[in-house]
Amino acid sequence: MDNTIVATHDTHAEEHHHSLPQLRHHFETEEQQREAGTFGMWLFLLTEIMFFGGLFFAYLLYRNWYNPAFVAASNQLSIPMGTVNTAILITSGFFMALAVWAAEVRKQSLLVMFLILTTVFGCAFLGVKYFEYKEKWEKHHIPGASFDVSEFINPPVSAKTGKPIEEPLSPDMARKTQIFFVLYFAMTGMHALHMIIGIVLLFWLIARARKGDFSSGYVAPIENFGLYWHFVDIVWIFLFPLLYLINRHPGT
Amino acid sequence: MSSEYHDPANVNNPEHADHHIVQPGTYIAVYITLLVFTGITVGAAFIDLHILNPIIAVGIACFKAVIVMLFFMHVIYQSKLIKLTVSAGFFTFLILIAMTLTDYISRAWGRW
Amino acid sequence: MSATSSTIVNLPDQRTATIPKKNYITAEHGLLSWVLTGDHKRIAMLYLISITFFFFIGGAFAGLIRLELLTPQPDLVASDTYNKLFSMHGIVMVFLFLVPSVPATLGNFLIPIMIGAKDLAFPKINLLSWYLYLVGGVLTLGALVMGGVDTGWTFTTPLSTHYLNTHVITAGLAIFVAGFSSIFTGLNFIVTIHRMRAPGMTWFRMPLFVWANYAASILMVLGTPVLAITLVLVVLERTIHIGVFDPQLGGDPLLFQHLFWFYSHPAVYIMILPGMGVMSEVISTFSRKRVFGYTAVAFSSVAIAVFGFFVWEHHMFIMGVSNYSALVFSLLTMLVAVPSAIKVFNWAFTLQKGSITFETPMLYAFAFIGLFTIGGLTGVFLASLGLDIHLTETYFIVAHFHYVMVGGMLMAFLGGVHFWWPKMTGRMYPESISKLSAIVSFIGFNLTFMPQFILGYLGMPRRYHAYPAEYQVLNVLSTAGATVLGVGFLMPLIYLAWSLKYGAIAGNNPWQATGLEWQIQSPPLTENFIETPIMDHEAYDYEWLAHKTEQEVTTVG
Numbered sequence: 001m002d003n004t005i006v007a008t009h010d011t012h013a014e015e016h017h018h019s020l021p022q023l024r025h026h027f028e029t030e031e032q033q034r035e036a037g038t039f040g041m042w043l044f045l046l047t048e049i050m051f052f053g054g055l056f057f058a059y060l061l062y063r064n065w066y067n068p069a070f071v072a073a074s075n076q077l078s079i080p081m082g083t084v085n086t087a088i089l090i091t092s093g094f095f096m097a098l099a100v101w102a103a104e105v106r107k108q109s110l111l112v113m114f115l116i117l118t119t120v121f122g123c124a125f126l127g128v129k130y131f132e133y134k135e136k137w138e139k140h141h142i143p144g145a146s147f148d149v150s151e152f153i154n155p156p157v158s159a160k161t162g163k164p165i166e167e168p169l170s171p172d173m174a175r176k177t178q179i180f181f182v183l184y185f186a187m188t189g190m191h192a193l194h195m196i197i198g199i200v201l202l203f204w205l206i207a208r209a210r211k212g213d214f215s216s217g218y219v220a221p222i223e224n225f226g227l228y229w230h231f232v233d234i235v236w237i238f239l240f241p242l243l244y245l246i247n248r249h250p251g252t
Numbered sequence: 253m254s255s256e257y258h259d260p261a262n263v264n265n266p267e268h269a270d271h272h273i274v275q276p277g278t279y280i281a282v283y284i285t286l287l288v289f290t291g292i293t294v295g296a297a298f299i300d301l302h303i304l305n306p307i308i309a310v311g312i313a314c315f316k317a318v319i320v321m322l323f324f325m326h327v328i329y330q331s332k333l334i335k336l337t338v339s340a341g342f343f344t345f346l347i348l349i350a351m352t353l354t355d356y357i358s359r360a361w362g363r364w
Numbered sequence: 365m366s367a368t369s370s371t372i373v374n375l376p377d378q379r380t381a382t383i384p385k386k387n388y389i390t391a392e393h394g395l396l397s398w399v400l401t402g403d404h405k406r407i408a409m410l411y412l413i414s415i416t417f418f419f420f421i422g423g424a425f426a427g428l429i430r431l432e433l434l435t436p437q438p439d440l441v442a443s444d445t446y447n448k449l450f451s452m453h454g455i456v457m458v459f460l461f462l463v464p465s466v467p468a469t470l471g472n473f474l475i476p477i478m479i480g481a482k483d484l485a486f487p488k489i490n491l492l493s494w495y496l497y498l499v500g501g502v503l504t505l506g507a508l509v510m511g512g513v514d515t516g517w518t519f520t521t522p523l524s525t526h527y528l529n530t531h532v533i534t535a536g537l538a539i540f541v542a543g544f545s546s547i548f549t550g551l552n553f554i555v556t557i558h559r560m561r562a563p564g565m566t567w568f569r570m571p572l573f574v575w576a577n578y579a580a581s582i583l584m585v586l587g588t589p590v591l592a593i594t595l596v597l598v599v600l601e602r603t604i605h606i607g608v609f610d611p612q613l614g615g616d617p618l619l620f621q622h623l624f625w626f627y628s629h630p631a632v633y634i635m636i637l638p639g640m641g642v643m644s645e646v647i648s649t650f651s652r653k654r655v656f657g658y659t660a661v662a663f664s665s666v667a668i669a670v671f672g673f674f675v676w677e678h679h680m681f682i683m684g685v686s687n688y689s690a691l692v693f694s695l696l697t698m699l700v701a702v703p704s705a706i707k708v709f710n711w712a713f714t715l716q717k718g719s720i721t722f723e724t725p726m727l728y729a730f731a732f733i734g735l736f737t738i739g740g741l742t743g744v745f746l747a748s749l750g751l752d753i754h755l756t757e758t759y760f761i762v763a764h765f766h767y768v769m770v771g772g773m774l775m776a777f778l779g780g781v782h783f784w785w786p787k788m789t790g791r792m793y794p795e796s797i798s799k800l801s802a803i804v805s806f807i808g809f810n811l812t813f814m815p816q817f818i819l820g821y822l823g824m825p826r827r828y829h830a831y832p833a834e835y836q837v838l839n840v841l842s843t844a845g846a847t848v849l850g851v852g853f854l855m856p857l858i859y860l861a862w863s864l865k866y867g868a869i870a871g872n873n874p875w876q877a878t879g880l881e882w883q884i885q886s887p888p889l890t891e892n893f894i895e896t897p898i899m900d901h902e903a904y905d906y907e908w909l910a911h912k913t914e915q916e917v918t919t920v921g
C-alpha cells in the first residue's frame with residue numbers, strides 16, 4: 001500500500017455533462033447530494049419532535065393531574081369537525097405522497113395537480129380550524145380574562161334524560177379547564193403555524209414545478225418538503241385523539 | 253484496497269439505500285388504512301373501556317404515525333442510517349417523558 | 365531538526381517563504397464576498413470575530429461583578445443592577461460564546477477539511493446559522509441597552525414570568541433565535557460527517573476532534589428544541605398568562621425546570637465536548653503519539669452525549685422533586701462522570717513516554733486537563749444528594765462550572781485557536797509572549813476561582829452583591845485573580861492581531877501534525893483540496909507522516 005495521500009482520478013470532467021445542473025460543486029455525486037438532503041431533513045424533523053415533545057409532556061402531566069377538567073373541556077370540542085379535519089389532512093398528505101411519485105416519474109402536469117390538491121386540502125384544514133377557534137371564542141373558552149367556567153360548574157341539562165349532560169366540576173377543578181384550552185391552543189396553534197409555513201412553501205414549489213424544475217430528475221425539494229408535510233400530519237394524528245377523544249362516554 | 257474507496261453506490265454501506273419509487277397503489281392502500289383507523293379511533297372513544305381507552309387511542313395514533321413514516325415518508329425503503337435517526341428522535345422524546353415522570357410519579361405515590 | 369530539540373516547530377525558510385497567493389482569504393474581495401459567502405472557512409472567520417466580540421462584552425460584565433464583590437458592602441452598583449450584571453454575563457457567555465465557541469469557529473473551519481470534504485453539506489444553512497447567531501446577538505444587545513434582564517441565565521419561573529419588569533421577552537427571543545443557529549450548525553455537522561467523508565476515511569480513521577463535535581452536534585439537534593419551546597412558553601406566560609408554569613392557575617413551575625434543564629444539562633456537554641476534541645488533537649501532536657485508546661476516546665464522546673440526557677434533575681435537587689427520583693438522578697450523574705474520566709486517563713496515557721514539547725497549545729492543554737479534572741470531580745461532589753444541599757446555590761457551584769467552562773472549554777478554545785492559527789491565517793503567533801499569556805491565564809484562573817470553592821463551602825451564596833465581612837479576604841483574592849485573568853485573555857487578542865501581518869510564515873505543517881488539514885496549504889484554498897484526498901492510514905499515524913516527508917524530500921530534492 002502506498003503510504004501517501006494519493007488522488008482519485010479526476011472523473012469529474014466526464015461526469016459533468018450527464019449530471020444535473022443542480023449538483024453542487026462540493027458533492028461528488030447526485031446520489032450523495034440527495035441522500036445528504038434527506039438526512040438533513042430528517043435531522044430537522046428530529047428537532048421538531050423534541051420541540052413538540054415539550055408540549056406533549058406538559059399535556060401528559062396536566063391531563064393526569066386535572067383529569068376531570070380535561071375530560072369536560074375536551075368534550076367541548078366538536079367531534080365532527082375534528083374527524084372531518086383529520087380526514088382532510090390525511091387526504092392532503094396522500095396527495096403530497098402522490099406528488100412525490102409524480103416528480104419521481106417525471107410527470108409535470110400530474111405533479112402540479114397533486115401539489116395544488118395538497119394545498120387546497122391544507123387550506124381546507126385551516127378553514128375548519130378557523131371555525132373551531134371561532135366557536136371557542138364565542139363560548140368564552142379562550143384562556144385569558146374573559147375565560148368562562150360557568151358551563152363546567154353548572155353544565156346544561158339534557159332535554160332527554162333530565163340530567164346534566166356533563167359531570168359538574170367543583171369551581172376549583174373547573175378553573176383547570178383553562179389549562180386544557182391553553183394546551184389546546186398552544187398545540188393546535190403551533191401545528192397550524194407549521195401548516196401555514198408549509199402552504200407558503202407549497203406555493204413556491206408549485207410555481208417552480210410549473211416551470212418544470214422538478215420533472216427532469218431533480219426531485220429533492222419535493223421529497224424533502226413531503227417529509228415535512230407528513231411530519232405535520234403525524235403531529236395531528238396524535239393531537240386529534242389526545243385533545244378530542246379523552247372521554248366521550250360520560251356517565252357510563 | 254478498493255473496499256476503502258468511497259463508493260456511493262456501494263449497497264453494503266449502511267448509510268446508503270437505493271432510491272426506491274413507491275407506486276401509487278401503496279399510497280392508496282395506506283391512505284385507506286389511515287381513514288379507516290381514524291374512524292376506529294373515534295368509535296372506540298365512545299365505548300367505555302376504562303384504562304384501555306387512552307391506551308387504544310394512543311396505540312392507534314402510533315400505528316397511523318408509523319405507517320405514515322414507513323410508506324408516505326419512505327422510511328421502510330431508506331438506509332439504516334435514516335431508520336436509526338428516526339428511532340433516535342423518538343427515543344430521546346421517550347427519555348424526556350420517562351425520566352421526568354420518575355419525578356412526578358414518585359412525588360405523589362398512589363395519587364398519580 | 366535535531367533529535368534533542370525542544371520544539372517540533374518546523375517553519376519554512378523565512379527569507380524565501382511566502383503565503384500562497386491563492387487561498388480562501390484572497391479568493392474574493394469586498395465585504396459582500398464575506399457576508400454572502402458559502403465557504404465554511406470564511407463563515408468560521410465571521411463566527412470567530414463575532415464570538416470574540418461577545419466574549420469581551422460578557423467579560424466586561426464579569427469584571428464589574430468582581431469589582432462590586434471587592435468589598436462586603438453593596439457600594440458599586442445597586443442590587444438590581446447587580447442582578448442584571450450577572451444575568452447578562454451568564455446569557456452572553458453561555459449562549460453567545462461557549463455554545464458556539466469551538467464548534468462554530470474551529471469546527472466549521474476544520475471538520476470538512478479533516479474528513480477530506482470540500483465544504484459542509486449545506487453551505488447556505490451554515491451561513492444562515494451565522495445570521496441567526498447575529499440576530500440573537502443583536503437582540504441580546506437590544507435587551508441590554510433597553511435596560512437588561514435580571515432573571516439569571518436560567519430564566520427561573522415564576523420569577524421571570526411574574527415578578528420582574530425587565531426585558532425577559534427580548535432576551536428569551538434572542539436565545540430562541542441563537543438556539544436555532546446552534547441547531548443548524550449541529551445538523552450540518554452530522555450530515556457532513558456522515559455523508560461527505562473522503563474515500564478511505566472510515567469512522568475510526570477520523571480525528572477525535574470530529575468525533576467530539578459529532579457528539580456535541582447530536583446534543584444540539586436533540587436538546588436545543590426543548591429549550592426553544594420552553595422559552596416560547598415563558599414568553600407566552602409573561603405576555604398572556606397562559607398558566608402552564610403558574611401555580612395559581614394550576615401550572616407547575618417545576619415543569620419549567622424539567623424542560624429547561626433537559627436542554628441545559630446536555631448544553632454543558634455541548635460546551636465541553638468540542639473542547640475535549642481539541643485536546644485530543646493537541647495532546648497527540650505535541651507528544652508525537654497516537655491518542656491512547658483511540659476507540660475508547662471516540663466512544664466516550666458519544667457516551668457523554670447519550671448519558672448527558674439522563675441526568676438533568678441534578679440541577680433541581682433542592683427544588684422539591686421527589687426524593688426517589690433524585691436518588692436515581694444522583695446515581696446517573698455520577699455515572700456520567702465516567703466517560704469524562706476515561707478521556708482524562710487516556711490523555712494522560714498518551715502523554716506517558718511521549719516526546720512532549722511545550723508549545724503554547726500544549727500549555728493550554730495541560731491547563732485544561734488539570735482544571736477540567738477539578739471541575740469534573742467537584743461535579744461529582746455536587747451530584748451526591750447530601751453534599752449538594754450544603755453546596756447548592758453557593759459559590760461552590762460557581763467555581764465548579766467555571767472550572768469546567770472557563771478552565772475547560774475556554775482554555776481548549778484558546779489552545780485550539782493557537783494550534784490552528786497558522787492554518788487559518790498562514791502565519792505563526794509569537795511564541796514566547798503567547799506562552800506567557802497561557803501561564804498568566806492559568807495563574808489568574810486559579811486565583812479567581814479556587815477561593816470561590818472555599819467561599820462556597822463556607823456558605824457564601826451566589827447572586828448577592830453584599831456579603832459578611834469575614835469573606836472579604838477570599839473575595840479580594842478572587843477579584844485580583846480576575847484582573848490577572850483579564851490580562852491573560854487580552855494578550856492573545858493583541859498579539860494574534862499583530863501576527864496577522866508580522867507573524868512568521870507558517871508553511872503547510874508547522875507542527876508536523878498528521879491531520880488532513882495539515883497536508884494542504886495554509887491558508888487553504890477555497891475548495892480545500894486540489895484533488896479529492898484518499899485516506900489510507902489511521903489517524904495520528906506519525907510514521908506515515910515521516911515516510912511522506914521523506915518521500916517529498918527525495919522527489920523534490
Ligand code: HEM
Nearest residue numbers: 632635636678679701704740743744746747756765768769
Ligand atoms: C463531569 C461531570 C460533571 C458532573 C458530575 C457535574 C455535576 C453538576 C451538578 C450536580 C450540578 C448542580 C449543582 C446544583 O445546582 O446544586 C452542576 C451544576 C453545573 N454544572 Fe456541572 N457537572 C459536570 C460537568 C460539567 C461540565 C462539563 C460543565 C460545563 C461545561 C458543567 C456546567 C455546570 C453548570 C453551568 C452548572 C450550574 C448551573 C446553574 O445553576 O447556573 N458541569 N454540575
Ligand SMILES: [Cu+2]
Nearest residue numbers: 629632678679
Ligand atoms: Cu448538569
